[in-house]
Amino acid sequence: MHPGLEHYLVLSALIFCFGVYGLLTRRNLVAMLLCVELVLNAAALNFVAFHRFLFRGDPAGAVFPILIIAVAAAEAAVALAIVIALFRHRRNLDARAADTLHG
Amino acid sequence: MTIETFAFWMIAVYTLGAAYFVVTARNLFRCAVGLAATLIGIAGLYLLMDAQFLSAVQIAVYVGGVVVLVVFAILMVADVTQKEFLRSPLSRCLIASVVAELLLLIVCGAMLSQGFGTARPPQAAAQVGEIGRALLNTGPGGFVLPFEVISLVLVAALVGAITVAGKPGDDFEERGED
Numbered sequence: 001m002h003p004g005l006e007h008y009l010v011l012s013a014l015i016f017c018f019g020v021y022g023l024l025t026r027r028n029l030v031a032m033l034l035c036v037e038l039v040l041n042a043a044a045l046n047f048v049a050f051h052r053f054l055f056r057g058d059p060a061g062a063v064f065p066i067l068i069i070a071v072a073a074a075e076a077a078v079a080l081a082i083v084i085a086l087f088r089h090r091r092n093l094d095a096r097a098a099d100t101l102h103g
Numbered sequence: 104m105t106i107e108t109f110a111f112w113m114i115a116v117y118t119l120g121a122a123y124f125v126v127t128a129r130n131l132f133r134c135a136v137g138l139a140a141t142l143i144g145i146a147g148l149y150l151l152m153d154a155q156f157l158s159a160v161q162i163a164v165y166v167g168g169v170v171v172l173v174v175f176a177i178l179m180v181a182d183v184t185q186k187e188f189l190r191s192p193l194s195r196c197l198i199a200s201v202v203a204e205l206l207l208l209i210v211c212g213a214m215l216s217q218g219f220g221t222a223r224p225p226q227a228a229a230q231v232g233e234i235g236r237a238l239l240n241t242g243p244g245g246f247v248l249p250f251e252v253i254s255l256v257l258v259a260a261l262v263g264a265i266t267v268a269g270k271p272g273d274d275f276e277e278r279g280e281d
Contacts, residue, residue, distance in 0.1 A: 003111040008148070009214045011115050015122050015141075017207040022126030024199035025191045030177055034125055034138045037169065041145050052152035054219060059237035063246050065157050066234070069164050070253045074260035076169045080176040081268035087180040 008049035016042035029086070029093045033079050037072060044068045111151055118144030131177050139170045156231045 015038055022035030044065040051061020086098055121144055124137035142165045149158035191199075238250045 002105070002108050003151075005219055006215055007111065007115075008152070010211055011118070011148075013207055013210045013214070014119055015145075016210070017203040018119075018122045018126050020206055021199050021203035024202060025126070025196050027191055028131065030131055030173065030180070031134055034134050034173065037138060037165075038122055038125060038141065041142065041165075045145055045148060048149055048152050048154050048157060052154070058244075059233050060244075060246075062154060062157060062234050063237050063249075065154075066160060066238075067246075067249055067253055069160060070257060073164060073169055074257050076172055077264040078260050078267070080172060081264035083176060084180060084268045093180060 005049055005053040008053075009046065012042040012045040012049065015039075015045070027095050029083050029095055029098070030080075032095065033076065033083075036075070036079075040068055040072045040075075107151065111148075114144050114147045114151065118148070132174070135170060135173050135177055138173070139166050142166050142170065156234060 019035045019038030019042065022038065023032055026032045026035060047061050047064045047068070051058070055061055083093065087093060090097060118141055121137050121140035125134050125141060128134045128137055142161060146158045146161040146166075149155075149161060237244070238246050241247045
């Protein structure tokens with residue numbers, strides 16, 4: 001069957017749900033960050049699919065994935081900085097142990 | 104079966120397998136390698152959809168930048184020789200899988216019942232020059248404001264990351280007192 005818009009949408013929904021499942025089950029902060037990256041990529045894939053199959057003349061579908069990638073890079077930098085700072089304090093990366101705001 | 108169809112199914116299966124590996128692997132380092140594999144698969148899907156520039160950006164920024172950053176962080180904070188890290192109880196995994204499947208059903212149902220219609224008359228997909236002009240276009244339909252905002256966000260995020268992760272005895276206030 002020739003891949004159409006629906007194929008890409010279902011594929012990105014599957015990747016999105018893998019990411020959500022990982023976010024809910026993982027307890028390690030770095031692993032949770034990797035699952036967030038999956039979710040962001042599923043969103044970007046949707047943008048490109050709509051651009052390819054419905055709105056070819058409109059560059060918006062190609063611009064937004066670039067913005068998503070930039071946001072993901074910024075998010076990864078900040079999240080990993082927090083992870084490193086947290087690791088200095090607590091010596092582990094368990095999301096459940098990190099439930100207080102004061103050091 | 105054309106070569107494009109074959110490539111789509113191969114890449115789709117490969118990407119889903121790699122994504123599944125990311126959420127289930129027990130070793131953090133393997134998770135990061137799985138993420139790199141997933142991102143390369145998605146870059147392949149971009150190529151299939153005529154988005155060569157996005158595919159190159161995905162490889163250069165994501166696989167070459169973000170994943171390398173994550174691997175550095177893993178090597179700094181985690182003991183990669185340990186076989187397992189903390190896992191959630193089985194009940195939580197079951198609830199999470201039910202939630203994820205319900206979400207999948209809702210999203211797929213909403214998108215497939217929509218009927219997006221057939222493709223518009225064929226035009227070339229946006230190429231690099233067009234994307235660049237759209238990013239710097241100040242008129243209607245231009246993206247110069249998001250472009251500037253994202254630059255600010257990136258600068259703020261990098262300065263914030265350095266401030267948060269810097270060594271406690273090495274912050275800017277103490278340096279100012281010298």
